[in-house]
Amino acid sequence: MENSAKTLAGFPSHPLDGLQLTRLQQAVEGLNSQQLNWASGYLAGLGAVQPSVSKAANEASGVTILYATQGGNARSVAETLAENATARGLAPHLISADSYRPRELARERLLLVVISTQGEGEPPESAHELFKYLQGKRVPRLERLKYAIFGLGDSSYEQFCQASRELDELLKGQGAQALLERVDADVDFQQPSSSWQGEILQTLEKLQPSDQATIIPLQRGPATVRHNRNNPFQAELLERRRITTRDAVCNVQHLTLEIDPEVISYRPGDALGLFFRNDPALVDEILSLTGLAAETPVGLNGESLTLAEALGERLELTQLHPNVVKAWAALDAAADLTALSQDNEQLRAFVSDRQFIDLPQQHPVELDAQGLVELLHTQQPRLYSIASSQAAYADEIHLTVAALHYRGHGRDYLGGASGYLTQRIAEGDTLAAYVVENPSFKLPQGADTPIIMVGAGTGIAPYRAFLQERESSGAAGANWLVFGNRHFHRDFLYQTDWLSYRKAGLLDRISLAFSRDGGERSYVQARLYEERAELYRWLQEGAHLYICGGVEMAQGVHQSLLAVAQDQGGLKEEAAVEYIESLRQQGRYQRDVY
Numbered sequence: 001m002e003n004s005a006k007t008l009a010g011f012p013s014h015p016l017d018g019l020q021l022t023r024l025q026q027a028v029e030g031l032n033s034q035q036l037n038w039a040s041g042y043l044a045g046l047g048a049v050q051p052s053v054s055k056a057a058n059e060a061s062g063v064t065i066l067y068a069t070q071g072g073n074a075r076s077v078a079e080t081l082a083e084n085a086t087a088r089g090l091a092p093h094l095i096s097a098d099s100y101r102p103r104e105l106a107r108e109r110l111l112l113v114v115i116s117t118q119g120e121g122e123p124p125e126s127a128h129e130l131f132k133y134l135q136g137k138r139v140p141r142l143e144r145l146k147y148a149i150f151g152l153g154d155s156s157y158e159q160f161c162q163a164s165r166e167l168d169e170l171l172k173g174q175g176a177q178a179l180l181e182r183v184d185a186d187v188d189f190q191q192p193s194s195s196w197q198g199e200i201l202q203t204l205e206k207l208q209p210s211d212q213a214t215i216i217p218l219q220r221g222p223a224t225v226r227h228n229r230n231n232p233f234q235a236e237l238l239e240r241r242r243i244t245t246r247d248a249v250c251n252v253q254h255l256t257l258e259i260d261p262e263v264i265s266y267r268p269g270d271a272l273g274l275f276f277r278n279d280p281a282l283v284d285e286i287l288s289l290t291g292l293a294a295e296t297p298v299g300l301n302g303e304s305l306t307l308a309e310a311l312g313e314r315l316e317l318t319q320l321h322p323n324v325v326k327a328w329a330a331l332d333a334a335a336d337l338t339a340l341s342q343d344n345e346q347l348r349a350f351v352s353d354r355q356f357i358d359l360p361q362q363h364p365v366e367l368d369a370q371g372l373v374e375l376l377h378t379q380q381p382r383l384y385s386i387a388s389s390q391a392a393y394a395d396e397i398h399l400t401v402a403a404l405h406y407r408g409h410g411r412d413y414l415g416g417a418s419g420y421l422t423q424r425i426a427e428g429d430t431l432a433a434y435v436v437e438n439p440s441f442k443l444p445q446g447a448d449t450p451i452i453m454v455g456a457g458t459g460i461a462p463y464r465a466f467l468q469e470r471e472s473s474g475a476a477g478a479n480w481l482v483f484g485n486r487h488f489h490r491d492f493l494y495q496t497d498w499l500s501y502r503k504a505g506l507l508d509r510i511s512l513a514f515s516r517d518g519g520e521r522s523y524v525q526a527r528l529y530e531e532r533a534e535l536y537r538w539l540q541e542g543a544h545l546y547i548c549g550g551v552e553m554a555q556g557v558h559q560s561l562l563a564v565a566q567d568q569g570g571l572k573e574e575a576a577v578e579y580i581e582s583l584r585q586q587g588r589y590q591r592d593v594y
Helices: 002-007 018-028 033-052 055-061 073-087 102-106 125-135 162-173 190-206 280-290 307-314 322-331 335-341 344-352 358-362 369-375 416-424 457-473 495-504 524-530 532-540 551-569 573-585
Strands: 063-068 093-096 110-116 146-152 183-185 233-242 252-258 271-274 297-300 303-306 382-385 396-402 405-408 411-414 430-436 451-456 479-485 509-514 544-549 589-593
Touching: 063 073, 063 125, 073 093, 073 110, 073 146, 073 190, 102 125, 110 162, 125 162, 125 573, 125 589, 146 162, 146 190, 183 190, 252 416, 280 307, 280 358, 297 307, 297 369, 303 307, 307 369, 322 335, 322 344, 322 358, 322 369, 335 344, 382 396, 382 416, 382 457, 396 416, 396 457, 411 416, 451 457, 451 524, 451 532, 457 479, 457 495, 457 544, 479 495, 479 524, 509 524, 524 532, 524 551, 532 551, 544 551, 551 573, 551 589, 573 589
Parallel strands: 063 093, 063 110, 110 146, 146 183, 451 479, 451 544, 479 509, 544 589
Antiparallel strands: 233 252, 233 430, 252 396, 271 382, 271 430, 297 303, 405 411
């Protein structure tokens, strides 16, 4: 968008959205003055034709594609939909929920929503204002609105696609009409997404009359390459080092990846999506238990490869999904597994601490190589908060990775991505990655604005990026870090960095909570309440508050904030809720919860 601003400097504000502006710039890139003059006249001619287009045609082409994402998948689906709609002659307006003004719903006629679900069935942070508006008392009737919703979720969780279901109910409750039945997609969302997009585009085309004016698209040069989940870039591992002690319960490592700053850019608060290779020993064990040959040819998503390649690089082996257990139970005559597969609560508990290897080990069945491939889910990339600022490290991305390693059910388990990143990949190796923007977790625009950073465990990662950014930009705003983990001497992640920042005066205040150092256990939510007078003073002075970490920690912090507002602000419970909500509305209370 910086290039867009430079291109249009000195001109009146334009009516194009980001996608339209990018396409226009790509189309005219490299044209000489004579060609630009011709293009100008051509576009003016198109403008003259537009008024003759019927109301129905305008209705179909004036479609808004709204996405609310936590891990980037909803954005990826929405962008693909926008590209496909544009290719069919429509003019979609692609926008993120955090940039969308909910009051615009009253003016919308066609709305396509792609939305994920986070935490305990909550909508993404970017959709908070949209949901609050629709749940409020001032939302207008929306009888003129036609909409379609594509939800993304994980049926391993009880509140599967709760956000998309709730949004559907809210829109219907205001009289909006669904163009299609809502689609709730599981972790393997690619095929359902493709089918849904085909259906919705056909539906939109039916709204266009046959006599609609034909528009001849401009010929344009190659589009700027955008790296995303479907087109990752290759990053080289420069360094990997452990940042917890050898006797710490959790093995946490710092990784430094090399990138090309001319191609890859990121901002503090963003995440990195990573593809990984499964443990070769785990693949060998699965092959041994199933009696299948490694070199057996199989087909996967239209591609031909060997079974070993599919298991090693393309299929999900370490996150056991309920649907996989159900499919396996259909092949096995064991009554206990069949009963388990029919009880959703027990099934979710079963998969929570097991991996696929437990099924062939405990319930052997006969199936061929292709059957195994079709039974398993496609591997999903893992997201890690970026722990560096590009202002400080232009050609690097830093990550903070905790190895998931535990023992249970008679065997040792190791996380797929975390095991790959902390044990198997070597310095000099490359891995496929892509940046996932997080517009709902950003530093304040004002350099003088104070910030309060609350994190537990690896939730401290983005704050390292925050302080690097503020140091590089010379931001004068005060900085307060609240960090929690198990042990001070074993698990104080990036301790030397924080102490250095404290000594230099960049980190004005640091509050620590370690839960296993003897005595009464201390957690960040309790620490915040202990320092409630200072916390409330910072908030009253305009501080921005950030929360990063697990769902339970974030919920505990939220309750502490409500208690602080009542204790220090003298507010009743309802007024305290409104006070904290006002912080969110102002962008002063941001969360990155997983």
